[in-house]
Amino acid sequence: MRIELVKRKEHSRTMALLSPLIAVALTALSAAILFSITGHNPLIGLYKFFIEPLTQQWSLEATIDKATPLILIGCGLAVCYLSNNWNIGAEGQFVVGALFGSALPILFPSFENVITLPLMLLFGAIGGALWALIPALLKTRFNTNEILTSLMLVYVAGLLLDYLVRGPWRDPDGYNFPESRIFSDAATLPEVFGGAMSLSAPITIIIAIVLAIVLAKTLKGFEIRVMGESPRAGSFAGFSAKRLTLFSFAIAGALAGLAGTMEVSGALNQLLPSISPGYGFTAIIVAFLGRLNPIGIIIAGFVLALSYIGGEGVQSAMGVSNEIASVIQGLLLFFVLACDTLILYRIRMVSRRVPTGETSHV
Amino acid sequence: MGDSVAETTLPEVDEHPVQQDRSEKDTLLDARGLTKRFGDILANDRVDLIINKGEIHALLGENGAGKSTLVKMFYGSLEPDDGEILWGDRKVTIGNPAAARELGIGMVFQHFSLFEALNVVENIALALPNPGNMQDLAKRIETVSRDYGLPLNPDDIVADLPVGIRQRIEIVRCLLQEPRLIIMDEPTSVLTPQEADQLFLTLQRLAKEGCAVLYISHRLEEVKRICHHATILRHGQVVRECDPTLETPASLASMMVGADVAAVSAGEQAPEIGETRLALQGLNAKAATPFATALNNISLELRAGEVVAIAGVAGNGQGELFDAISGEMPAAASMIHLDGRPCGNKNINWRRKQNAAFVPEERLGHGAVPGMKLSQNIVLTRHGTGDKLVGAGFVSNAEASVLEKRIKQAFDVRMSHDDPEARSLSGGNLQKFVVGRELDRNPGILVVNQPTWGVDAGAAALIRQALIDLARSGSAVLVISQDLDEIFEIADRIAVISRGFLSEAEPATDMTRERVGLLMAGGAETQGEVA
Structure with missing residues (x-):
């Protein structure tokens, strides 16, 4: 018996829908095995991890809070990945966006009026886009590998944040704690739906829907998809690969930067040495689990947000290390990419008839 | 330009091989009921084939008829689902190409598997099980290649x-293993007519020595000229066997297609x-790139009403010339004029708006996006040409499907269901689609690279x-x-490209x-040196 992958003539629509579900199922199965080898009841573990966060008001709200930046960053990354630009540095773009967005309330705390918040969001988007354009320019001008450069800039951005929060942007009234001043009300993202969620959630959903339409219906979306699948055909269509690289990095950086600003302006209300539990990296998984489709990414964002809340849940309830969340996220990405193979290939079991090469050696 | 080459007269190719009575000859390979299935497709359906010693045996069929599948089973790279292969009188299972070579089956592929940065002897040593001392091998290569009229340095x-020389390396690599059967997949598609003649002499000599040749070709003229026997496949089945010397190219073509092929008429x-x-x-x-060809001072005028063909052996600058004319490779403005307007520096869409249209050689990945539907692939080249496919930045899928249906109908593009992904179409059908997509615009200027490459006879005529x-x-x-038959069939004037130089376009008559062959070889100095 051996297993063969047989290429399909066309992409399977069924599998395109099923593959993320199969990946989630396999991840749950692996998680169950992990729970049992660490001496825990796998069923209770899975329940605490995947289900319980959905049963309570507070954890549901926390899930939405976590899902929001994941979805927004994931949407931007989808534009990059669809066009074959491997932006791995959304975490850095998120941080630099947060820095640009925070500049206004930190440096000009008395500038308080209705345009404070829109300006912050705009600056945040610009900051993220500029940071993302660095690897894009390096790629288009010098042919560098954007995976490496975008990733390395994550650490540069992290150190920049650390320096600012401990140095020039430290709260003068903050007893030397490494934190910025607390943002004024005018610089704080309001809550909506009776406090159930921050304004960032509806903004994110609207952006995702607009992006879904752009990708599916417009010539720009067509260009992005063509370039991702077949750059030579893209240039035959008259599209410029370099311009699209700059465009897609700028979009991804802007959305990550916007997410960063909304995070500090809404959830945290100040700058801290660490403002992200790895949203920029987890969003890579979100983008792929959502099949690089903004609507799919909304769903995928919730699934991954659950893993943060669920990780804390199993830690407090069962004493399992919080690292389990990262392990499960990693497994999920692994299974998503593996299951994507099934969209263009199908599995066939082959039983060997005769051992080959035997008679030919006579 | 090729006068010195003209003086080297080649020995006459034996035009009419003596027809042998097949039953009396020694059978070398006897395939019985070979069947191979890929998913729902039956690529080979109970194929019986007998190859005799010393026979040049043609394997004919349209694209997708199952020729490659069949020879891959002989060469051990595919495993038959059913049926058996007798080698001499012994039943064999050919598990891999090494086993095939051990039996004495060699294969020369259509696309060469040579390392460009290595020299001839190193390339051959890599493919031999026991290459031995490199100097001895170099001597053997020189001797064998000279003996068979395929000299190599x-x-x-x-x-x-x-x-042409690269192909010799592949052939000599086969010969060094003293094969009893050589499989050749479209060997002459990369050769000038003179080089092809040389190859035929080698094949005839091999056949005289008792080696069998299984010869796959689309060029029916040459099949008639050198092959002793022909087996014709259609839809994975053997439909006919015949003596090609008694047939005409047209009768062979209709056996392959299963219907008469319409003759192309150039108009009165x-x-x-x-x-x-x-x-x-x-x-x-x-x-x-180091492996690309530079274009050297190319001049050509193309007038309304005429078909001008550029002949040449693959890799002499055809792709680069196409890219420069289409605008994928920028040039100086004054180097290219469309309807009198300088446009060497304009992009491809600007040129399309000037009513020019382009069909590249590679259909999948250049002319069409493999994973996109046909209607989307229409948007690919026509989004800027005023076909109402794009309005206010939005793509109209409805307009694209209208065009898709129209092109499908006009050019008889066959598909299993409506609007499939480009990759699912057979080569010939996809070619009809990418050519049809541009012809449907009724362009004023059409530039097409290899319009019928790998396309079956019926589609090619269309x-x-x-x-x-x-x-x-x-x-x-x-x-x-690169197909001279095609060029003489349709061209009013013919120019030849060689090493990035283009000859004057002369009337086809x-x-x-x-x-044409001498012009093709005109720039190939190395060839003259070795010979």
């Missing part, structure tokens, strides 16, 4: 060699010379006729092709195959 670096009237629509003036371009009809309606058509 063992120290030459492959990257410097023209395609010679084309009226119209105004110049495409002009190349001193077009120069540097080679973009495409060629459409190109002629377009020209006769007042457009200018430039065809870049004044051209002969020999002259």
